[in-house]
Amino acid sequence: MAMAMAMGAPREQLRVDARAPGKVILSGEHAVVHGTSAVAAALGLYTTATIRPGVDDGCVLDLPQLGVNLKWPLKVIEEIVTQGHLLDPKPAHVASYAESEWPQLGAFVEQQLGLHAVKGADAAVTAFLFLYTSILGLQPVTVRVTSELPVGAGLGSSAAYCVALSAGLLAYCGEIDLPQENGADRKTWIDVNEKKIDLVNRWAFEGERIIHGRPSGIDNTVSSFGYVVKFKQGQITRLHTQLPLRMLLTNTQVGRNTKALVAGVGERALRHPAAMGAIFKAIDEIAEEVVTILLTPSENSGGEKKKGEEIVSTEECGPHPVFKTEQEVRLQELVEMNQGLLQGIGVSHLSIESICQITASYRLQSKLTGAGGGGCVLTLLPHSILPRTF
Ligand SMILES: Nc1ncnc2c1ncn2[C@@H]1O[C@H](COP(=O)(O)OP(=O)(O)OP(=O)(O)O)[C@@H](O)[C@H]1O
Ligand SMILES: C[C@@](O)(CCO)CC(=O)[O-]
Ligand SMILES: [Mg+2]
Structure with missing residues (x-):
């Protein structure tokens, strides 16, 4: 996982790009969900989340691969989220998603996407709304996610989506510090320190829970930390x-x-x-x-x-x-x-x-x-x- 940020720019020109790789599982998929070992490696294909300030007190979500381009006034999001939820984001403390705490979310997303939505668009939008409101609260933002990975083809596109989004949102709200030396129009990818990667990984896992139901955590872990790893019951061992x-x-x-x-x-x-x-x-x-x-x-x-x-x-x-x-x-x-x-x-x-x-x-x-x-x-x-x- 790597990040880039347009720095030295006034807040209204701030732009964060966060990218996260897909993965390939060499051995152990599915059984790993039931507690056994698996071996996976990060791929050189990336998903990138770009986060910029929003306009007109709104939030824009642009997911070109899924044909999603949605814009909400923040007031509308507030109405869905406040149901049983405090609008008090704590980016350093990972919140767990429970469907029962978001009773209006499913119907809202369905209605926003309409009848002709691409399969899986609902999960992507739901995961976004959870991560965005939990990490950033209600800040006006414009978010675009693009990927070099085929979506839904076994190469961990959902995990890369959740890792890139979590990392981008955490950097945008200042929870991940990025050095200030980049020029506004230069993009230098910066590696994030391990402690912050761990935070990104835990948020991404919650996003994966929304998309996968019962993820083992292998995909988001490989996308966050990279390399070739053995994964068993949440423990990773880097394989040299x-x-x-x-x-x-x-x-x-x-x-x-x-x-x-x-x-x-x-x-x-x-x-x-x-x-x-x-x-x-x-x-x-x-x-x-x-x-x-x-x-x-x-x-x-x-x-x-x-x-x-x-x-x-x-x-x-x-x-x-x-x-x-x-x-x-x-x-x-x-x-x-x-x-x-x-x-x-x-x-x-x-x-x-x-x-x-x-x-x-x-x-x-x-x-x-x-x-x-x-x-x-x-x-x-x-x-x-x-x-x-x-
Ligand atoms: N670039 C993207 N933009 C928006 N949503 C995405 C993107 N990539 C993945 N997703 C979300 O992830 C879903 C696909 O996840 P799924 O877990 O089914 O496949 P995968 O992650 O590619 O494969 P595997 O889990 O087997 O590695 C999409 O339907 C969408 O909800
Ligand atoms: C099928 C599975 O084992 C791998 C998906 O890439 C699910 C998981 O581990 O979360
Ligand atoms: Mg997946």
């Missing part, structure tokens, strides 16, 4: 991985919704607690083995096949022989097993399986990443594949 990972992400373009998929797995776990528990345990073991492999010094063979390594292809990829190191062979097998188990818990999709079959015909294993049900598929590529072969 020794193995350069190369992967292909294929977007099936099949839309899905993380909240519904997570809820479906929860219901299946209630119907078949022992069987689902055993699958979660197996996924946990896989994630732990992935961690061990990632932390093992790389035995990248530098261009020549060695004993124990497996040939992937010599023809399909041009004149360069493609083979997997022993570590890559093990990782590929774990990816294959993880995908099988994800299919077993009901979150795969025909579009995902057909990609798995196609890559398997090249002896490359794939799995869904994120919530599944469509979205993106991850294919691990051996290190010996040169970028120009794809």
